[in-house]
Amino acid sequence: MTTTLNAGIDDQLGTLDRRLVALDVDGTLVDHYGHMRPAVREAGQALVAAGHEVVVATGRSLGAALPIVELLGVERGYIVSCNGGVVARIDVGVNGGYEVIDRRVFDPSPALEALRHRLPGAKYALEDAEGNFLSTERFQDSSFGVEAKGVTFEELLGVSAVRLVVFSTDATAEEFGRAVESIGLHGVTYSVGWTAWLDIAAKGVTKASGLEHVRALLGIDEAKTVAVGDGRNDIEMLQWARRGVAMGQAPDEVKAAANEVTLAVEEDGVVAVLRSLLS
Helix, strand or coil: CCCCCCCCHHHHCCHHHCCEEEECCECCCECCCCCCCHHHHHHHHHHHHCCCEEEEECCCCHHHHHHHHHHCCCCEEEEEEHHHCEEEEEECCCHHHEEEEEECCECCHHHHHHHHHHCCCCEEEEEECCCCEEECCCCCCHHHCCCCEECCHHHHCCCCEEEEEEECCCCCHHHHHHHHHHHCCCCEEEEECCCCEEEEEECCCCHHHHHHHHHHHHCCCHHHEEEEECCHHHHHHHHHCCEEEECCCCCHHHHHHCCEECCCHHHCHHHHHHHHCCC
């Protein structure tokens, strides 16, 4: 089993050379079937073993992201989940293997009310402050990490949320994005996914805000930050990192936010980036 840093980091890697490497999951570390290829796993484990801070930064909920952390061999470190809504410290020696150190909740009711009128056929799910998922119309997704409990739309209005997810089969991602923009959502941060999928978090909460929290805790210089991602929810993260790398299949606006573009996930694009940090 490979181990990470914290204790004895100077024995592995000079402090000035240690980097914070933020990695998106879906479309970056794993393909669109959720599979991590051996070359990706090996490159990630090598980076961890070398003493770099490898931080999974994902829209997935914590429970759905932890298996990825394990595959990368991170035994002590940090994880940013729910698009920055939940930051946890990883330590295989503690009960459960992690400790949540930051959780940002918000009132989802204004967004829900606005969206219901503009997207009447949409499905909704939210993660509450305890990590439970509540959903309408039996809405379930692997990114939740747990089985969602079916509730009415009205019940969702009274729950504090870490993450609100909206899905519609009535429009493309572009049409969905235009519909959301026309609503003028206020007091929240949102990003449109590959399909007609919307992730909503508290105002100002993004992967970048979660990663900045981690960077400050670790005391790593801003110049030593690297991020790799492929989705619209990665834009702030790619702009935050000194070296932001977009995956080859990323939308044009994501590529525009990055310093460089690597190969697509089907071609193990993240591997070249990880290996470059070992040379």
